[in-house]
Amino acid sequence: MYAQWASRLAGAVVWTRTVHGGATYPVLPDGCMDLLWTGGSLLVAGPDTRAFVPDAAPAGRYAGVRFAPGTAPAYLGVPAYELRDRRVELSALWPGADTRRLTERIDAAPDPAAALERLVLRRAAATAPPDPLPPAVAAHLGAGWSVAATADAVGLGARRLHRRSLDAFGYGPKTLARVLRLQRALALVADGLPYAAAAVAAGCTDQAHLAREMRGLAGMSLSSYLAARGVSANSDTSQPSGSSSVA
Structure with a gap:
């Protein structure tokens, strides 16, 4: 089951997905980048130039924040071209200790999607706004x-x-x-x-x-x-x- 709604971060979307095991589908390029959570892990989905076909997803909950096109680099601190057609651990971009603490906080939250959105909002408040x-x-x-x-x-x-x-x-x-x-x-x-x-x-x-x-x-x-x-x-x-x- 997939659901999405407008984030409190301007232009962004929060989404959730519950997988019962084995289900997967291709993700087409959309000009966006996502911050993803799945139990025990925070990942960044870079901009795609072709369809991304994930391996069969294990059962569980997934959540993400999809940034408006062109805005993610300001929040993540890395040019988009460095993440083109890649899925990387957030710890590769941010300090490892901070990422582990953030991941544990979201893992323990009753609503991981809301916790992930709060993380993004705090990050946005602490960084310069995206280039218009x-x-x-x-x-x-x-x-x-x-x-x-x-x-x-x-x-x-x-x-x-x-x-x-x-x-x-x-x-x-x-x-x-x-x-x-x-x-x-x-x-x-x-x-x-x-x-x-x-x-x-x-x-x-x-x-x-x-x-x-x-x-x-x-x-x-x-x-x-x-x-x-x-x-x-x-x-x-x-x-x-x-x-x-x-x-």
Whole structure:
């Protein structure tokens, strides 16, 4: 069972998952980084450029805080590109003794998700606020703006935008734009929009473009991904022959 809700930390999401043993599903790139708790361990999930497929999860409770795109490096104290496509112990980033104490506190809490959120809020209060530029970049790209238009809007040249994006997101703005576009398409499909219509509404040229993006970023078809997540969708197989099926 999975649940999520808005965090008291601006733009962040708190989530929980209860696993009864063996269940797993692919985690697609979303432009975000997470601080994760599972009994006895605190981990950081870095920014993904491809689907992360975990090993079969043992039974137990999991909790996480998903930071808004571009904000996690300010709280964690490490550039995002250093954690790209990685899952690392928090003790690799923060002093080991502090991490052990924090982990024990969350392990003992009646509500680990709430305890994890309190940890993040304390950290945020003790650090300088995130640079406002990365969230603005993510907002523009997430709304379907081109990289060039986004660079103009935030007042940066292409090279500076790329460097700033590596630090904030773990990859350049072109990759971030692809990731956010795919997430828009997935949300539209989950809401019941046919594949072809969702592809165009999200900013893809057509359904075949969405299929290529799924293969490139997720390593699977849209139908396979939705089936793994237990989501039913309208594949709209009656589309003209010029739009190849995503299934």
